Amino acid sequence: MIDFRGKSDVAGLYITYWSLRDPLCQTQSLAYLRELTKLGHEFALITFEQPKYALDGEQAAAARKELAEGGIHWYPLRYHKRFSLLATGFDCLCGVVAGARLVFRHRARVAHSRASIPAAMGLVLSRLCRIKFLYDADSALSEEYADIGHWRRDGLAFKVTAWFESLARQSASSVVFLTEQLRRDLSHELNARAPVTVIPCCVDTNKFRFDAGARARRRSELGLGDEKLFVYVGKIGSWYLIDETFEFFRTARQEIGAARLLILTGDAPEAFHEVAERCGVGQEAYDVRHAGHDEVVEWLSASDAGLALIRQVSSKRGSSPVKVGEYLATGLPVVITSGIGDYSALIEKERLGAVVDSLTPAEYLESTERLLSLWAEGASLRDRCRGAAETHASLDAVGRVRYQAVYEQLL
Structure with a gap:
C-alpha cells in the first residue's frame, strides 16, 4: 500500500515500468534522477515491482529512506502479468490513480514517463492534472514487439500501443529520443512546438573504466x-x-x-x-x-x-x-x-x-x-x-x- 502522507514540492513525477532493483531502473532511471537531484530538483518516483525483484519489508523501508534522503520519493506499485493486455491496462489505471494523488500531494509540475507503457500514464496525467508532459520515448515498443513476432501488426495490442506512442509524440511538452536516427525518422509526427533532445543510454564513466x-x-x-x-x-x-x-x-x-x-x-x-x-x-x-x-x-x-x-x-x-x-x-x-x-x-x-x-x-x-x-x-x-x-x-x-x-x- 502506498503511503501518500509525505508532502513536498517536486519537479517531476517520474513513471517507469521497471522495478526498483531492475538493473535498467538503476542505470537508466535512478542514475539520471540522482544527477538531477544534485542540481536541486526533487522527484516522486513510481515503479512497478515484479516478483523476481521483490524487496522484503525491511529492504523496502531502507530503500525508501535512502532515496528520500537524496530527494527521490519512491512509490512502488505491483506489476501484473496474467492476461497480458488486460494486466497492462490495469497497471496503467493504477499508475494514473496513484500518479494523480502524487501530483496533488507533491505539487509535481511535470509528468515524466520513461518508455511506451508509462507514456500512456504520463499523457493522461498531464491532461487530467494540467501539468507538462515529458515523453522519454526510449525505442518504439510496438515496432520492437512486431519485429520479433510477439505482436501482429494487425492485432489490437500493436494498434493500441502504436496509437498511444504516436499521440504521446504529438502531445508532449518535450520529447527525448535515444538516437538521432529515430529523431529524424519520426520528425514528421512531433509537436512542432515541443523541443526534441537526443539522450542515449548513458554510462557512469567514473565507475566504468579500465582497471x-x-x-x-x-x-x-x-x-x-x-x-x-x-x-x-x-x-x-x-x-x-x-x-x-x-x-x-x-x-x-x-x-x-x-x-x-x-x-x-x-x-x-x-x-x-x-x-x-x-x-x-x-x-x-x-x-x-x-x-x-x-x-x-x-x-x-x-x-x-x-x-x-x-x-x-x-x-x-x-x-x-x-x-x-x-x-x-x-x-x-x-x-x-x-x-x-x-x-x-x-x-x-x-x-x-x-x-x-x-x-x-x-x-x-x-x-x-x-x-x-x-x-x-x-x-x-x-x-x-x-x-x-x-x-x-x-x-x-x-x-x-x-x-x-x-x-x-x-x-
Missing part, C-alpha cells in the same frame, strides 16, 4: 594467459543473437588461435550451453557467469572485445544498448551488427571495433581480421574507445547536462 589490477585478478580466476577474451553481457533471446554470437566466436577462434568467450548474464546457464553445443563450441572454450553490477566492470577490464550482435530490424534504429556504452567506457572495441541506433555508424567511423553487415562466416572472418588490426594499436585503441564513451555516452557529460537543459525549459 589493470582487476584485469590481472579476473584473468587469473579464469586461468587465462595471453588468450584473447571476448565478452557478452546480457540476456538470451529476443533481439540478442546468441546463436550468431557463438558462431562468430567459433570463427574468430579458428582465425586467432587461443581465445575464450565470457558470458555475463542473469539467465540460466543451461540455455547458453544448449546454444554452444548446437554451434559446435565446447564448454572448455567459454564461461557463463552471473555478476553483480559492481563486478561487471572488473570482467570487462579482463576482456579484449565486447560482443553486441543484435537483430537487424527497423525498430533497432531507435536502440541505444547499455552494454555498448559500458564496453567502450572500459576501453573495449565492439563487434556489433549494422543498423543498431547511432552506435553502428559511430563504431565504423571512429574505428572502435567491427560492424557486421551480414551474419555469415565470411563476414565474421572479416570482422575478426579488423579486430586483429585494431588490437595491434595497443593502448591507443583503449584510449580511443574510452574517449568515445566520454564524448557520446557519459552520464555526467551527456546525460546530466542534457536532462538539466530539458528540465530548465519545462520548469
Whole structure:
C-alpha cells in the first residue's frame, strides 16, 4: 500500500515500468534522477515491482529512506502479468490513480514517463492534472514487439500501443529520443512546438573504466594467459543473437588461435550451453557467469572485445544498448551488427571495433581480421574507445547536462 502522507514540492513525477532493483531502473532511471537531484530538483518516483525483484519489508523501508534522503520519493506499485493486455491496462489505471494523488500531494509540475507503457500514464496525467508532459520515448515498443513476432501488426495490442506512442509524440511538452536516427525518422509526427533532445543510454564513466589490477585478478580466476577474451553481457533471446554470437566466436577462434568467450548474464546457464553445443563450441572454450553490477566492470577490464550482435530490424534504429556504452567506457572495441541506433555508424567511423553487415562466416572472418588490426594499436585503441564513451555516452557529460537543459525549459 502506498503511503501518500509525505508532502513536498517536486519537479517531476517520474513513471517507469521497471522495478526498483531492475538493473535498467538503476542505470537508466535512478542514475539520471540522482544527477538531477544534485542540481536541486526533487522527484516522486513510481515503479512497478515484479516478483523476481521483490524487496522484503525491511529492504523496502531502507530503500525508501535512502532515496528520500537524496530527494527521490519512491512509490512502488505491483506489476501484473496474467492476461497480458488486460494486466497492462490495469497497471496503467493504477499508475494514473496513484500518479494523480502524487501530483496533488507533491505539487509535481511535470509528468515524466520513461518508455511506451508509462507514456500512456504520463499523457493522461498531464491532461487530467494540467501539468507538462515529458515523453522519454526510449525505442518504439510496438515496432520492437512486431519485429520479433510477439505482436501482429494487425492485432489490437500493436494498434493500441502504436496509437498511444504516436499521440504521446504529438502531445508532449518535450520529447527525448535515444538516437538521432529515430529523431529524424519520426520528425514528421512531433509537436512542432515541443523541443526534441537526443539522450542515449548513458554510462557512469567514473565507475566504468579500465582497471589493470582487476584485469590481472579476473584473468587469473579464469586461468587465462595471453588468450584473447571476448565478452557478452546480457540476456538470451529476443533481439540478442546468441546463436550468431557463438558462431562468430567459433570463427574468430579458428582465425586467432587461443581465445575464450565470457558470458555475463542473469539467465540460466543451461540455455547458453544448449546454444554452444548446437554451434559446435565446447564448454572448455567459454564461461557463463552471473555478476553483480559492481563486478561487471572488473570482467570487462579482463576482456579484449565486447560482443553486441543484435537483430537487424527497423525498430533497432531507435536502440541505444547499455552494454555498448559500458564496453567502450572500459576501453573495449565492439563487434556489433549494422543498423543498431547511432552506435553502428559511430563504431565504423571512429574505428572502435567491427560492424557486421551480414551474419555469415565470411563476414565474421572479416570482422575478426579488423579486430586483429585494431588490437595491434595497443593502448591507443583503449584510449580511443574510452574517449568515445566520454564524448557520446557519459552520464555526467551527456546525460546530466542534457536532462538539466530539458528540465530548465519545462520548469
